[in-house]
Amino acid sequence: MPTDVERWKSEVYGNEIREHLFRFAEEGWESIPEDEHDAWFERFKWWGLYHQRNGQESYFMMRIGTPNGVLEPGQTEVVAEIADEYARGPETNPEFGDGYVDWTTRQSIQLHWIKLEDIPAIFEKLEANGLSTQQACGDSWRNIVGNPMAGKAPEFVDALPVIEELNETFKGNEDHANLPRKWKVSVTGSPDGSGQGDINDLALEPASKEIDGEEVRGFNVRVGGGLSRNEPRLARDIDVFVRPENAVEVAGGISALFREHGDREDRYNARIKFLVDEWGPEKLRRVLQEDFVDFELESAGEDIREQYTYNAGGEEHGDLIGVHEQRDGNYYVGLNVLVGRMGADDTLELARLAEEYGSGEVRISQRQNVMITDVPEADLDDLLDEPLLEDYSPDPHPFMRGSVACTGTEFCSLSIVETKNRQVRYARWLKENVDLPEGVEDFHIHLSGCTASCAQPQIADISLRGMKTRKDGEPVEALDIGLGGGLGENPQFADWVGQRVPADEVPGAIENLLATFEDNREGSETFREFIARHDEEELEEFIEPEETSYEDPYMHNTKMTWYPYAEDDDMDASPAPTDGDGNSIVADD
Amino acid sequence: MSVALRILDDGAWLSVDDQRRVSVSELWRLDAPEFCDCDLVDFIAEGFTEVSADGREVAVTTYGKCIACGESGVPGRLPVGRIREGSYEGYDRQHVVLRPIERRG
Structure with a gap:
């Protein structure tokens, strides 16, 4: 028997969804029949739109597909303007404020709090500037990925x-x-x-x-x-x-x-x-x-x-952060965007820098970072002195550089735990409190809220995946911990050797693990080699969760809040659904 | 009046009449001695694979694990709510013991 999804797809799918989407946008949120929500939200994905989670009804995540992560001159500015005008919700995020852009692990762009009624205007602006949300989600060809510097950096074959x-x-x-x-x-x-x-x-x-x-x-x-x-x-x-x-x-x-x-x-x-x-x-x-x-x-x-050197376990970063020469003698500058999130103002400034110092082009990497391309050597110093680069560094600390996180319970229906703000807090705490063993410059920590693995946890040095457990009898957010993942000539997926570690004990577990590595390391052995040398039982013993000075404000069940950072985060306090002006829609009955 | 039951979001939610009603990652106490040796299984629901209505009771086939002993698998069809007068009412799953439908006589 075909699944519901296949049945819906057989009725309406692909390009034709657009006319329905525009009709609903014209007539407003309430024009989508309540008993057709599941069907339409599944279809809207094909046009890059995910309905946000419980408590955020009528708001959408919008994904813009940028093949190979290439933003042509002028497009970054357009993305920033759209984020500034349309990606604003009823509450603000304590780390990132309001109106921000997410650079994703598939070299795409995600915006949140998009209202149905605004979608036609956004599409018009995107498409007028050569951008599109078409097939950014759904059951079809997604955004094609690759080395973001294809065409500029050295290549064996032109991709x-x-x-x-x-x-x-x-x-x-x-x-x-x-x-x-x-x-x-x-x-x-x-x-x-x-x-x-x-x-x-x-x-x-x-x-x-x-x-x-x-x-x-x-x-x-x-x-x-x-x-x-x-x-x-x-x-x-x-x-x-x-x-x-x-x-x-x-x-x-x-x-x-x-x-x-x-x-x-x-x-x-x-x-x-x-x-x-x-x-x-x-x-x-x-x-x-x-x-x-x-x-x-x-x-x-x-x-x-x-x-292959990229994420291959050696000490070569391979992540394209920093200053690198292009094939044509110009340079590109890779900037670290912690967990891939950048405010609209900063994105606008990024566009300006790309225009002033480079060709106007910006590229997105699979590590949620951005590159300004085509910078003449003579302009490098001035670019590196720009204030924006203090926050998005071309030479970041390894814990900042290695951090990747998915969307998490802030917006995503699938996630089990809060992710982006937590990974920001983890990275900052680790930077302040933990010394990396000598010679370790490249250390990847990927936090994914669930098994969908959007943060690609299985290919990190330390893999974190959302879970729940009880602590002092109370349900709390927790993480499974995996070790030993990475790519390269002989890629390996992480072994999940730490189960259900309360989220506030994870930084302590990482600190202890790195101390164990330092104490037991053989010569200049890399972390990946060290992990590979031990069996699963030994690795399990290396996971020693511990409370530290790290504080985690998201231990409660963020999935069941309407928005984890709202002062009153109870589901009943949600203003959603709202109309096109953001006003709460009160049910007639 | 029929009620639409379906699993959404790659097994992350039970949808009832186009509303997400039951989510994975809830912690449930189960009376399921075949699942593990714990007196009561302290079960984290990790994924829903099927939904069924037995009479008026709505049950989800769920895989997950006991967070006390680590045993993982599918303990059976777990009742999560019921249909009353055409409307869904969720059980207070955090505070009751759930017994798989298969264990009923």
Whole structure:
């Protein structure tokens, strides 16, 4: 029997959702029939809109897809203006205020507190400036990711033209608009592994192959990676090499294969990683060749995975923070945005700096940071002296630099715990109170509110995932702690060795763990090597939760508040739903 | 009058008549001796996979774990509320002991 979601999708999905969305926006929140909320909110995702969680009815999160994280000159300013005008809710966040932009782990942009009635005006402004929310969420081609500096930094093969062609071909493409589940694609041309292909449904990774006596550069294809649902998978090698000019046909063939063979009966089993589990890479390749591609596929070429340094456990950052030379002799400057959140004013200032010192372009990384590109060498010092860089540093402390956090219970229905503000507090406390062992400059702590894993916790040095436990008999927010994750030539997912640690004892656990590392480290062993040298039982003993001077204001059940930071956070105190002017709508009955 | 029951958000919520009513991450006490050796299972709900209506009672098939002993799995269909005169009424799940439907005689 088809699921409700498949039934709704079979009735209305894809581009046509837009006309309904605009009709509802015109007529107001109450025009969406109450008994159709679940159906419409599921469909709106295709146009980049997630209805916010309980207690925040009538407000939406809006995701803008920026392929490979590239914001063309002028677009950053547009995003800032939209955040300033429209992304303001009835309450403020104590760390970030009101009206802010989230740079995401998939090189997209998220805005919150968007009112239904404002959506047509926002779309008009976005689209007039070459931006779009189309397919930013929902069951189709999502924002394509890669090394954000594609086209500017050194590359083995040029990825950006391929990304642009894929985006052009599959955005709004009716044949690929309704897939069994989301479809996440990574295309990487750089030799550092920073496209994070291993955790995507479809990964094109740099490779070369001798064909007819000539070395051809292109991509090897991997399929079926992903982190969600407690079922993390690395993308599997399907023994296919693709030339850049064939990327659209092969990627489209795999997407069509997923459309035809993915599980539409059970959404928990729908991602292609489960089809690869069931079929194996050989069968997937055979079906792809026989039914979905019109030319003879090449076998895999020689990859360059041994060169991967990004998040590979060594001391090379690879995160593109700091000042780096481009291929053309200009420079790009990567700025650290703690947990990826930037106020509208700061985003506007970022746009100004990009315009004044660079080409106006800004790029977003998968570590929730931003890069100003195309800066002439002579202008670097002046850019580095700008006040904005005091808050968004090109040379941040490792605990600030390594922090990634998802949206959390502030807005998200799935999350179990508060995340962004908590990770900010963790990073600050660790910076003030904990010395990193000698030589440790790169240390990733990723906090995800649930098993959906939007903060990609399984590929961090310290992986944190939302949980609940009891402390002194009372339910409190807690985190599972994982260790040993990372990418590189031989990627590893974290082992979840610490269970249900009360959130206020996590900083103490990290402090103790780093002390254990320092005391027991062999020579200049890296943290990842140290973790890999120990078995699960030993690692469990390394997790020693402890209360410290760290204070956590979010221990209570933030999921059941209407907004965790409101003075009166009780669900009944919520002003939602509201009308287009933000006034509370009082039910007639 | 029929009531629409469905699981939303990748198993994170039970929706009743298009309103999110029961969430994972709640802590429940279960009378489910087959699940683990604890006197009462101190259960954290981690994901809903199915919803069913047995008579007027609404139950969710739930996976999760006992936070006291760490045992994880699916203890069965757990009753979370009931339908009365066409409307859903949630049980006070934080303060009652829930018994899986399968354990009833």
